[in-house]
Amino acid sequence: MARKPETNIDELGLSATALAVVTERYLCRDSDGRVRESPGQMMDRVAGFVARAEDAYRARTADRWAERFSALLRSREFLPNSPTLMNAGTGSGVLSGCFVLPLEDSLDSIFATLHTTALLHQVGAGTGFAFSHLRPHDDLVHSTGAHASGPLSFITLFDAATQVVRLGGRRRGANIAVLDVHHPDIQEFVHAKSDRTALPTFNLSVGVTEEFMLAATADRPHPLINPRTGRVVQEVSARALMETIAAQAWRTGEPGLLFLDTINRANPLPELGPLEATNPCGEVPLRPYESCNLGSLALPRFLAGDHLDEQRLAQAVRVAVRFLDDVIDVSDYPTPELAAAAGATRKIGLGIMGLAETLAALGLPYDSEMAVRFTRRLMSRIARWGHAASRELAAERGVFPLFDHSRWAAASSAPMRNAQVTSIAPTGTIALLAGTSAGIEPMFALSYTRHLLGRAFVQVEPLFERLATERGLWSPAIAAEIAATGTATHPDLPVDLRRRFVTALEIDPVWHVRMQAAVQRHTDAAVAKTVNLPETADIDQVRNVFQHAWRAGCKGITVYRSGSRPDQVLRPPPPT
Ligand code: ADP
Incomplete structure (x- = not known):
């Protein structure tokens, strides 16, 4: 059926910014590059395509759900991650935003993963990798008698490939490289972005253990271990290594930390193996080949006078969980391994955006006990409703295939459709479409100039x-x-x-961490958040933020000191 173009009609009441973002990123174009749908038609396209999953469970129900989904998206109470909006029903049908891919210590594995990475970047997804299993540089390569080039050389390779695959200009690929703190090349990794233009498509995170965090505090030695042999090759001072990491993060905003023990305590499927990497912005720890499609509730849309309309919010959570579960079924996966992994655990990531705007509307300063308490309670409810929705789906459609092997089965017999339900994304683009503040970040500034489409x-x-x-x-x-x-x-x-209306840089870093920890407490996966520090902050403050975040139960932490990087793509500060 031919769509009637009505691109000049903004039936959704979008702001100029939102309209520019939608037009640039999401609207379908014909072969001449002309836009051929309106924002409302885009929502219908996405809703209609995702609802097709419904027919497989119960015949002739897709249309009814398409209407429900469409109403939800058009209201902008909930928006899925960018790849779903860009790709649903367009032929390039990868709908998940986040993937983690395997890297074993072999050229076969590395180049197979490089290939899959290119396919995923082509359609706008982000990719995460643990480089921890690759042998260190100068280690032996038996087959050639030569010396290995080490994780950093391969990170550079992936970065170059990412830059080459530019996916038709809509979104450039994004990666994260995680290196275990025990890897012999850890120093090199920590310094990899000293040159601020290096590795522009990568975020870097050091995977740290509790043992390391304690050793850094107590000033104990820390072993570096060759992953190929399992042997300790050197002992270094944990405190000095932490100092280096903090100093680099102070200088450039990177690396961040991932708290691997905290992450793995919450691993829903420890039988599959430990979680060693996340998606690019850190909000979803995943096993190799797993993916996660994200979606976020725009909290300010649920404001009703001086409170949030919880009934409406609960209802939106229910429909959103169903939507995200359907996305798994209708999404394309470039390789059979990716399809199998997505189907086996059915991880989804429902989150929130517009927290700062909501707090401001309710008169709760972001850096206050009241705001933290409000947010913790809110997130606990969203998690409860989200889990209830997943249980309902399980009753209707069955549990996720690996349910019996999961912590969910061990904890209670309550069936679940999804091994993971909640996750807090940065919402870098979709918050612009929703017209609200990003994720759980405080407002960055009360006035800003946005450069979009040359204006x-x-x-x-x-x-x-x-x-x-x-x-x-x-x-x-x-x-x-x-x-x-x-x-x-x-x-x-x-x-x-x-x-x-307190803004990110006016907020004491302690409150940034407290808010992240409050949200993390009721989030299955992790939380994307950047602790903004003023330019005058010192390295000690960075180290304190790291320690505080770990003790408070965060799964990872990223800092950004004002002015420390000229061009910041992925990790906020939010767009100016
Ligand atoms: P959006 O608002 O566009 O849906 P988010 O900013 O919430 O996206 O990011 C969610 C996830 O999407 C990130 O953690 C990352 O995995 C992926 N992602 C973000 N930006 C990019 C990008 N430029 N290219 C590829 N993937 C991205």
């Missing part, structure tokens, strides 16, 4: 402008100050307004 949009945080206007406080002086500083610090503004 500059200057925006003041709309909620701030509305509240200030309602209270008769909006003046040219205040507007000018906000445009200049990005913060609500003008002395004419009442304290409550200033407090509730």
Whole structure:
């Protein structure tokens, strides 16, 4: 059926920014590059395609679910990750945003994975890898009698390939490389991005253990182990290594840390083996070949006066979980291993975005006990509703195939359709479409210039402008100050307004970590979050953030000191 183009009609009430993002990223084009659907039609395309999964479970129900899904997407109460919006029903049907791929210590494995990586980048997915099993550089290669080139050389190779595969310009590939803190090349890895232009398609994270964290505190030696032989090749000072990691993170924002023991305590399927890597922004620890499709609830859409409409939120959670479960079935997978792994555990990642805007609307300063408590309770409810929805699906469709081997089976006999239900994505693009603040991040600034499609949009945080206007406080002086500083610090503004619009750099790092930990507590997978530090922060502060995050039960941690990197692609600060 021919679609009627109605691209000038914005039936969803999108802002200029949202419309520009949708047009640039998501709308289908014909062979001449002309846009051939409206934003609303895009939502219908995605909903209709995903709902096809329903017919396989119960005949002739797809249309009904297509309508439900479409209503949910059009309301922008919930949006799936970018690949689903870009690819559903277009022929290049990989819908999951995140994959983890295997890397064994052999050229066969490395180049097979390089191939799969290229196929995934071509369609806009992100890929994560543990390079921990590769033998260190200068180690022996028996077959040739030569010396191995080590993980760093292969990370460089993957980076180059990623840059070559530019996927038609919509989204450039994103990767994460994880290296275990015991790997002999760990120093080289930690310094890999000293040159700030190096490895632009990679985030780097050191996989640390509790033993290492304790050794760093107690100033004990730390063994480096050759993964090929299992032998300790050197002992270094854990404290000195931690100091180096913190200093590098202070300088460049990288590496981040992954707390592998915390991650594995929550591994739903320890029988499959340990979790050693995550997707690029860290919110989904996965086994090799596994993938996860993400989707996020736009919290401000559920605001009803001075509270969140929990009934409506619970309902949206239920439909969103079903949507994400359907995505697994209708998604394409470039290799049989990827299809098998996705089907075996059926991991999905329902999360939230717009937390900062919601807190501001409710009058809760992000850096306050009240906000942390509110968020923890909210997330615990979302998790409860999400798990209930997965159980309902299990009753209807059966449990995920490896259920009997999972912690879910051990913990209670409650059936689950999905080995993992919740995850907090950065929502770098979809939050723009939803018109709200990204993920669980605080607002970065109250005014910003967005450069999209060659145009500059200057925006003041709309909620701030509305509240200030309602209270008769909006003046040219205040507007000018906000445009200049990005913060609500003008002395004419009442304290409550200033407090509730506190921005990322004004927030003490402790609160960043506390908020991340509060959300993590009720999240099955992990939480994408960056702890923003002012330019004046010192290395000690970075180390303290690392220690605090580990003790608070976070699964990973990333810091970003203002001005420490010229061009930041994946990890926030959010787009300016
Ligand atoms: P979006 O808002 O576009 O759906 P997010 O910012 O929430 O995406 O990122 C979710 C995940 O999608 C990331 O952790 C990563 O795995 C993947 N991802 C993000 N940006 C890219 C990119 N430019 N290319 C490939 N994958 C990406």
